[in-house]
Amino acid sequence: MLPYFEYADDIKMKNYKITLLKGDGIGPEIVDEAVKVLNKTADKFGFSVEYDEALMGGCAIDAAGEPLPQETIDKCKASDSVLLGAVGGPKWDNLPGDKRPEAGLLGIRGALGLFANLRPSVIFEPLQGDSPIKDEIIGGQLDILIVRELTGGIYFGKRGRTTAEDGSPAAWDTEMYSVPEIERIARVAFEMAMKRDKRVTSVDKANVLESSRLWRETVIKVSKDYPEVELNHLYVDNCAMQLVRNPRQFDVIVTSNIFGDILSDEASMIAGSIGMLASASLAEGKFGLYEPIHGSAPDIAGQGISNPLATILSVAMMLRYSLDQGEAADAIENAVNETLKKYRTPDIYAEGMTKVSTSEMGDRVCEFL
Numbered sequence: 001m002l003p004y005f006e007y008a009d010d011i012k013m014k015n016y017k018i019t020l021l022k023g024d025g026i027g028p029e030i031v032d033e034a035v036k037v038l039n040k041t042a043d044k045f046g047f048s049v050e051y052d053e054a055l056m057g058g059c060a061i062d063a064a065g066e067p068l069p070q071e072t073i074d075k076c077k078a079s080d081s082v083l084l085g086a087v088g089g090p091k092w093d094n095l096p097g098d099k100r101p102e103a104g105l106l107g108i109r110g111a112l113g114l115f116a117n118l119r120p121s122v123i124f125e126p127l128q129g130d131s132p133i134k135d136e137i138i139g140g141q142l143d144i145l146i147v148r149e150l151t152g153g154i155y156f157g158k159r160g161r162t163t164a165e166d167g168s169p170a171a172w173d174t175e176m177y178s179v180p181e182i183e184r185i186a187r188v189a190f191e192m193a194m195k196r197d198k199r200v201t202s203v204d205k206a207n208v209l210e211s212s213r214l215w216r217e218t219v220i221k222v223s224k225d226y227p228e229v230e231l232n233h234l235y236v237d238n239c240a241m242q243l244v245r246n247p248r249q250f251d252v253i254v255t256s257n258i259f260g261d262i263l264s265d266e267a268s269m270i271a272g273s274i275g276m277l278a279s280a281s282l283a284e285g286k287f288g289l290y291e292p293i294h295g296s297a298p299d300i301a302g303q304g305i306s307n308p309l310a311t312i313l314s315v316a317m318m319l320r321y322s323l324d325q326g327e328a329a330d331a332i333e334n335a336v337n338e339t340l341k342k343y344r345t346p347d348i349y350a351e352g353m354t355k356v357s358t359s360e361m362g363d364r365v366c367e368f369l
């Protein structure tokens with residue numbers, strides 16, 4: 001038998017530090033439910049979680065005069081992972097662009113080096129039929145992962161105002177990608193595909209844009225390291241059309257910041273309810289920020305009717321991608337699937353189901369765990 005102290009060290013419980021950015025509107029109520037589920041999962045799978053809260057968005061403007069205080073960045077950097085609710089609301093809508101709550105979102109991506117945005121578009125079996133796309137096209141199944149480059153391209157390029165040749169006022173933005181930027185996002189996509197159906201679609205506009213031609217060349221080079229993965233290329237306009245024509249053809253889609261912004265919203269709509277979809281933004285290594293794709297829903301904040309499942313599913317992504325707890329992630333997703341067979345918040349309510357509040361939904365998921 002091992003001496004006691006060695007044995008004790010061997011079974012030392014894993015402890016994770018998570019920073020919570022609850023944000024505004026429904027942010028605090030949905031994050032509270034996700035924490036409830038994470039605590040229950042930790043008990044079940046034998047790890048522990050330590051939480052630290054920090055301010056971002058409107059609540060940070062009110063408390064500290066800016067949407068992303070340095071203290072928040074420091075706390076996030078000192079943790080294993082970050083869980084974000086949502087930011088923004090009418091109270092701060094008239095502030096100048098760089099002072100608005102949403103400026104905190106762009107700021108934190110840059111500050112934490114979150115270059116890869118992963119958005120799964122999945123339909124849970126009990127919600128089949130909720131997609132605006134006809135059943136015979138969806139076939140009851142949708143499982144697409146969009147991998148969007150998040151810290152480069154036209155959103156971060158130089159821009160300005162100028163005068164056109166005819167003397168009229170004009171403006172310009174620039175799209176620029178370096179080979180290392182394309183390589184690292186392509187690698188994320190291929191690595192993800194290796195764990196899924198081993199298919200990657202790279203989306204660009206290489207028939208027009210030079211930056212897209214470099215994108216395509218670089219993705220092809222990276223693909224040589226993943227011979228098992230089938231790679232194809234689509235122009236962005238064709239991809240937008242194919243997503244509604246035949247979404248089941250896709251496994252992993254990898255694309256630039258602006259194309260990914262647009263296509264991931266389209267793909268999430270195909271999946272049905274906005275209250276169901278999670279996302280991850282990853283840095284080099286294992287660090288990531290996890291959040292629902294929806295906003296702060298000020299119209300329903302504080303009423304206890306918001307759907308916490310997208311945030312709960314964001315915790316599942318956190319467990320899978322940042323904390324190496326894949327089984328715990330599967331358990332949460334299964335529990336959500338089971339819960340949906342009986343219980344619904346108002347946004348996804350259907351006849352014959354039991355209508356529940358935000359916190360009851362969290363309780364039910366915990367029970368199914």
Ligand code: NAD
Pocket residue numbers: 026085086087088089090102105274275291293294295296297298299300305306307308310347
């Ligand atoms: P929204 O996603 O907040 O809401 C759109 C609609 O969906 C609303 O009717 C809302 O009630 C509903 N909804 C959203 N999430 C829901 C949930 N979990 N359960 C039930 N219903 C839900 O988008 P919006 O109204 O355009 O934006 C509101 C605010 O959120 C704005 O200030 C916007 O800038 C901000 N926003 C923040 C983020 C973020 O923090 N990542 C993302 C998008 C929008």
